[in-house]
Amino acid sequence: MINATNVHKFFYTPDRLHALRGVSLSVAPAEVVVIIGPSGSGKSTFLRCLNRLEYADEGSILIEGRDILDPDCEINEVRAEVGMVFQSFNLFPHLTVLENLTLAQTTVRKRGKAEAEKKGMELLRKVGIAEKHSVYPDQLSGGQQQRVAIARALAMDPKAMLFDEPTSALDPEMVGEVLDVMKNLAREGMTMVVVTHEMGFAREVADRVVFMDQGSILEVGSPDRFFTAPEHDRTKLFLSQIL
Amino acid sequence: MTQYRGLDKPKGRGFFLFWKAMFVAAMLALVAFFWVASSSVEYIWRWNRVPQYFWVNEAADVRAEAEGDVTIIDRQGNEQRVVVRDASGEEHPHMLPGEGTVLVSTGDFAYRGDVLGRYQLNKPGILLEGLWITLEVSVLAIIGGIVIGVVTGLCRISINPMLRWGSIAYIEIIRGSPLLVQIFLWYFVVGTLINALLEHVGLGGISPLWYGVMALALFTGAYVAEIVRAGIQSVHRGQMEAARSLGMSYAQAMRKVILPQAFRRIMPPLAGQFISLIKDSSLLGVIAIRELTKATREVVTTSLQPFELWIVCAVLYLVLTFTLSLFVQYLERRAIR
Ligand SMILES: Nc1ncnc2c1ncn2[C@@H]1O[C@H](COP(=O)(O)OP(=O)(O)OP(=O)(O)O)[C@@H](O)[C@H]1O
Ligand SMILES: [Mg+2]
Numbered sequence: 001m002i003n004a005t006n007v008h009k010f011f012y013t014p015d016r017l018h019a020l021r022g023v024s025l026s027v028a029p030a031e032v033v034v035i036i037g038p039s040g041s042g043k044s045t046f047l048r049c050l051n052r053l054e055y056a057d058e059g060s061i062l063i064e065g066r067d068i069l070d071p072d073c074e075i076n077e078v079r080a081e082v083g084m085v086f087q088s089f090n091l092f093p094h095l096t097v098l099e100n101l102t103l104a105q106t107t108v109r110k111r112g113k114a115e116a117e118k119k120g121m122e123l124l125r126k127v128g129i130a131e132k133h134s135v136y137p138d139q140l141s142g143g144q145q146q147r148v149a150i151a152r153a154l155a156m157d158p159k160a161m162l163f164d165e166p167t168s169a170l171d172p173e174m175v176g177e178v179l180d181v182m183k184n185l186a187r188e189g190m191t192m193v194v195v196t197h198e199m200g201f202a203r204e205v206a207d208r209v210v211f212m213d214q215g216s217i218l219e220v221g222s223p224d225r226f227f228t229a230p231e232h233d234r235t236k237l238f239l240s241q242i243l
Numbered sequence: 244m245t246q247y248r249g250l251d252k253p254k255g256r257g258f259f260l261f262w263k264a265m266f267v268a269a270m271l272a273l274v275a276f277f278w279v280a281s282s283s284v285e286y287i288w289r290w291n292r293v294p295q296y297f298w299v300n301e302a303a304d305v306r307a308e309a310e311g312d313v314t315i316i317d318r319q320g321n322e323q324r325v326v327v328r329d330a331s332g333e334e335h336p337h338m339l340p341g342e343g344t345v346l347v348s349t350g351d352f353a354y355r356g357d358v359l360g361r362y363q364l365n366k367p368g369i370l371l372e373g374l375w376i377t378l379e380v381s382v383l384a385i386i387g388g389i390v391i392g393v394v395t396g397l398c399r400i401s402i403n404p405m406l407r408w409g410s411i412a413y414i415e416i417i418r419g420s421p422l423l424v425q426i427f428l429w430y431f432v433v434g435t436l437i438n439a440l441l442e443h444v445g446l447g448g449i450s451p452l453w454y455g456v457m458a459l460a461l462f463t464g465a466y467v468a469e470i471v472r473a474g475i476q477s478v479h480r481g482q483m484e485a486a487r488s489l490g491m492s493y494a495q496a497m498r499k500v501i502l503p504q505a506f507r508r509i510m511p512p513l514a515g516q517f518i519s520l521i522k523d524s525s526l527l528g529v530i531a532i533r534e535l536t537k538a539t540r541e542v543v544t545t546s547l548q549p550f551e552l553w554i555v556c557a558v559l560y561l562v563l564t565f566t567l568s569l570f571v572q573y574l575e576r577r578a579i580r
Contacts, residue, residue, distance in 0.1 A: 079489065108490040
């Protein structure tokens with residue numbers, strides 16, 4: 001499904017920063033991979049490389065066999081297949097909740113208005129905020145906004161979903177409602193790559209946990225092994241700080 | 244700022260009453276000042292002479308242009324016709340509007356200059372015509388300015404060097420040189436060339452009005468471009484990322500996500516720019532466009548009532564600009580999110 005091999009990424013603002021130092025990760029269909037690691041370790045950068053919001057400088061990234069680093073790659077087609085959920089929601093503030101869900105369906109998937117709205121309402125029911133379909137995003141709580149953002153990504157019928165700290169900007173009492181939506185998704189067999197600090201979620205849902213530090217993957221393992229018997233000292237230190 | 248009233252100690256009713264009263268008092272004082280000033284200058288105010296330049300309503304005569312017998316009096320569609328046949332037998336038709344009165348009958352002899360008929364002239368005066376031209380030129384230039392500005396603003400942030408540098412050069416040149424010079428260049432240099440070319444291929448020339456509109460639109464476009472660019476860049480980059488991550492193209496994301504949000508923010512600076520444009524249109528008089536300012540100048544030379552007319556001129560500009568302000572405020576309130 002997702003095949004990243006030896007991915008390097010540099011930033012030049014203003015001096016050269018080697019943000020990803022040869023990251024390799026394969027994600028199988030229906031697999032849930034959770035990425036954890038300290039701040040600045042390159043988790044977001046790696047995730048954003050996977051749908052080319054950042055262009056990786058070296059290595060190869062295949063999404064369903066399509067090489068997205070190939071300049072001729074139809075990146076918009078690939079992005080439509082890979083949903084993304086941001087820490088800061090990034091809902092479109094000038095559109096209603098339902099319009100947020102239908103915009104890309106009509107422009108990218110070329111669905112009719114009625115079909116897009118039907119799909120949109122279905123997904124809003126699924127994330128539990130169907131009654132808010134005609135309000136604007138700033139009238140929603142953070143948890144509700146993030147659920148709308150998830151529904152917006154799902155409206156494209158993606159084959160995989162990327163989550164970048166989807167609950168970090170939320171008040172504690174709203175974290176649960178968003179995680180519940182994500183757990184349901186995982187149960188339905190969605191392929192997911194999730195950057196999060198929610199260790200409970202990682203333990204319960206993840207098939208594999210990846211630990212990143214300073215631009216590389218230090219350790220990969222099943223949640224059981226990862227949380228009970230981490231190999232690296234750096235992982236142990238991180239877990240002791242966060243748990 | 245009004246939005247943050249709650250941040251400070253609440254003000255009592257007396258506070259607002261007092262300062263409202265102060266405002267009214269200040270306005271009255273201003274009016275009184277101008278009143279005193281105007282009555283102390285050596286000038287005879289004749290406001291009653293102004294309305295005739297707004298609307299012409301006076302009797303007009305149709306006079307014979309030839310000497311001879313009146314041979315025919317009849318109706319031609321909406322008009323009346325009086326035909327005078329001169330000594331050589333040539334017929335001279337004279338037309339007057341249907342509701343006018345013919346003062347001769349067939350068989351009468353008319354000398355050159357005799358009144359054949361009389362009618363009531365009822366049409367907009369020169370000031371109103373000037374106001375209309377100013378309005379027309381401004382509206383066209385605003386539309387042109389928006390189109391040019393949006394396109395240039397988008398080029399300004401393009402990664403294509405040709406587009407980016409081209410838009411920067413355009414913006415800097417236009418903003419850095421006097422509008423008057425630009426109008427001259429458009430009309431006398433570009434205009435002469437284009438009209439010569441058009442004549443060469445057998446087409447009529449373009450009227451000065453269109454060169455004026457072009458100069459104003461290009462001038463405003465440069466400012467609008469910078470306003471648009473700032474507006475686009477003020478939209479959080481997460482919006483573009485969210486739109487692109489859904490698979491939308493750059494153009495789709497711009498059109499459906501970024502520009503609608505940018506436009507709401509740039510409404511106030513755009514309004515300011517267009518108000519400037521309405522006033523700048525007064526420069527078009529130099530290329531023989533009889534807009535409001537030129538019309539006023541012409542009336543002043545014939546009427547010798549400069550003070551009244553220039554004040555009227557200013558008030559008319561104010562009416563235009565204030566209407567525009569209200570319209571933009573209305574748009575802003577409608578698009579509040
Ligand atoms: N657009 C950018 N320009 C320059 N440097 C960047 C940019 N984005 C990220 N970086 C740098 O790359 C490194 C990795 O950043 P990244 O955002 O991927 O970390 P992260 O693991 O997601 O951290 P966090 O948990 O705080 O979100 C950091 O040092 C960061 O400063
Ligand atoms: Mg991050």
